[in-house]
Amino acid sequence: MPQSKLFRLGYGMIMVLLIILLANKVKFIFQPLVILVQTLFFPFLVSGVLFYLFRPVVRFLEKRGIPRGLGILLIYVVVLGLLVLVGFLIGPLLKEQFNRLLANFPQMIDSVQTQLINWSHHPWVASYIDWNQVATAASNYLRSSISTIGTNIANFFSVITNIILVFVTVPFILYYMLKEGERFPSYLLRLLPEKERQQGLRILGDMDFALSSYIKGQVLVSLLVGVLVYIGYLIIGLDYSLILALVTMFTNVIPLVGPFIGTIPAVIVALIDSPMMVVWVLVVAFVAQQLEGNLVSPYVMGKSLDVHPLTIILLLLVAGSLGGFLGLLLAVPTYAVLKVVVSHLYRLVRLRAMSKQEES
Numbered sequence: 001m002p003q004s005k006l007f008r009l010g011y012g013m014i015m016v017l018l019i020i021l022l023a024n025k026v027k028f029i030f031q032p033l034v035i036l037v038q039t040l041f042f043p044f045l046v047s048g049v050l051f052y053l054f055r056p057v058v059r060f061l062e063k064r065g066i067p068r069g070l071g072i073l074l075i076y077v078v079v080l081g082l083l084v085l086v087g088f089l090i091g092p093l094l095k096e097q098f099n100r101l102l103a104n105f106p107q108m109i110d111s112v113q114t115q116l117i118n119w120s121h122h123p124w125v126a127s128y129i130d131w132n133q134v135a136t137a138a139s140n141y142l143r144s145s146i147s148t149i150g151t152n153i154a155n156f157f158s159v160i161t162n163i164i165l166v167f168v169t170v171p172f173i174l175y176y177m178l179k180e181g182e183r184f185p186s187y188l189l190r191l192l193p194e195k196e197r198q199q200g201l202r203i204l205g206d207m208d209f210a211l212s213s214y215i216k217g218q219v220l221v222s223l224l225v226g227v228l229v230y231i232g233y234l235i236i237g238l239d240y241s242l243i244l245a246l247v248t249m250f251t252n253v254i255p256l257v258g259p260f261i262g263t264i265p266a267v268i269v270a271l272i273d274s275p276m277m278v279v280w281v282l283v284v285a286f287v288a289q290q291l292e293g294n295l296v297s298p299y300v301m302g303k304s305l306d307v308h309p310l311t312i313i314l315l316l317l318v319a320g321s322l323g324g325f326l327g328l329l330l331a332v333p334t335y336a337v338l339k340v341v342v343s344h345l346y347r348l349v350r351l352r353a354m355s356k357q358e359e360s
Helices: 006-025 027-063 070-119 123-128 133-148 149-187 193-234 241-251 258-273 276-301 307-359
Strands: none
Touching: 006 027, 006 070, 006 133, 006 241, 027 070, 027 149, 027 193, 070 149, 070 241, 070 258, 193 241, 193 258, 241 258, 258 276
16 A cells, blocks of 8 residues: 555545545434534533633632632622613613614614615616516515514524523533633643643643633623714714614624624614714714724734734635524634644644654
8 A cells, every 4th residue: 555645645535535424324323412512502602701701700709718619609699780780770771762663663664665765766776776676586585584484483482492591501501610610621631641731731721812812802892892882872863772782782793794784773773864864873883993993902802813804704704604693703713723723733743843853
């Protein structure tokens, strides 16, 4: 059998593809495992994010002589109190805006339809847009939505079930992650040979730093952007300012494209009001993003991930097409972790190659 690197590489690829083919033939065996992973993935994802947010507080309390378990329970009490306080402060306003949005929704649809009709009569718009095709596409979309209403209802109840599962399981998962998380690297390193454990510890440390920097930075930046946008919407007098600011805050966790996604609902609401309000909304979004990009992010996140913007765009395009919204959320942190692993492996391979050359 040939021993060349090219042949061994081809042989390895064939073996991997053969394993994938055989696994696909008996995939029914792995179905319970797939269901288990799908059920637990989101609770563990939320717990992991909260773990990186609360871990510095647990360490701070532990240094002050408070036992780790008691410190975790103290954090739970404080967070629960803050949530209740925030609920009392913004809950009535959020409820009032949400009820008003539901009540005015038919009128908003009629207003948007009127705006589109007015635009359709403009010569410049009519020369570029075939409104018959737009109407046909809209009617086809409505028909398909009605035909899949049963599936949509099933998906809705599935989402509600997942939310309940998260609220029930996350506090327990997070407690044990915060209490036992420091021991996880030592358990994992036992799988490696003793001479490789130091390098493994270094890789795990860099992975932990990358994830911690990204999660804490994104959450803090999104909160600050949400506050800035809310203040701006209040100044210009935009309707449903709190709801729209919350949408902007949650979508801002998606790098680069998140701010644009979060601005779209505000632009739609502003368009119903007046064209000038659209301009003011865009001004608020531009000012908020400039403050975030030039003042907030450099101090909060810095250059810890060192990912080029073009790389982020390509990652989001691929991850969005493969995993949808969840893919957009996980693309950058997953890339950051893989980058750490690959860079360390490449460094180790080079060091071993150089050591062999010196020995020879």
